[in-house]
Amino acid sequence: MTEQRVHRIGFGGGCxxxxxxxxxxxRGVQAVEQGFLQSEAPSDAWAEGVIVTFDPAAISLATLAEVHLRTHSAKSGYSPAGRYRSAIYVFEQSQRPDAEAAIARFAAESAEPARTLVLPCTGFRPSDARFQNYYRTDPDRPFCRRYIDPKLAYIRTHFAAVALPAAPRA
Structure with missing residues (x-):
């Protein structure tokens, strides 16, 4: 019997x-843990983010990184050391080349530098339970409609091969 290895990667950038x-x-994402991630100094301040557990046979780390870069402000000027640090948090050094390559492709395509960092994940604190599964628990919240729905529409258009179908609204 072959043991399936759990693959995890962290993403931070915006809310x-x-x-x-x-x-x-x-598709291929098995779990998403929402909370605050930490890395080594000088990026050791807790920043909002998620840890994604995924099946690499269904979705690659490179695809996850590209989705991340295209669904938050990977080029804007808010402080990379602050609460909304744009980063890909690696759990293994073997993940670093894929993450760095995705950032380099994104920067070359846009002809602008991406400020997204590749950092080792050294800590995680989950968000309060009341904020977990925020979109899934009430997608009709004004925040969800204004900020999350456009990102999901982008994914369904530009990443259709790995996008789950839209859930019906009540």
Whole structure:
């Protein structure tokens, strides 16, 4: 019997409610833990983000990284050391080349530097239970309609091969 290895990667960049909803909408993603991630100094301040558990046979780390880069402000100027640090948090050094390659492709395509960092994940604290599964528990909240729905529409258009179908609204 072959043991299936769990693959995990962290993403930070903007509100973790949005980031959680984005990754929950992808095939091959087994779990999304929303909360605050930490890395080594100088990036050791807790920042909003998610940890994604995924099946690499169904979705690659490169695809996850590209979805991440295209669904948050990977080029904008908010502080990379602050609460909304744009980062890909690796759990193994073997993940670093795929993450760095995705960032390089994104920057070359846009002809602008991406400020997204590749950092080792050194800590995680989950969000309060009341914020977990934020989009799934009430997609009709004004925040969800304004900020998350457009990201999900983008995924269904540009990443259709790995996008889950839209859930029917009540």
């Amino acid at each position: 973790h409610w949005c980031t959680e909803g984005v990754f929950q909408a992808l």
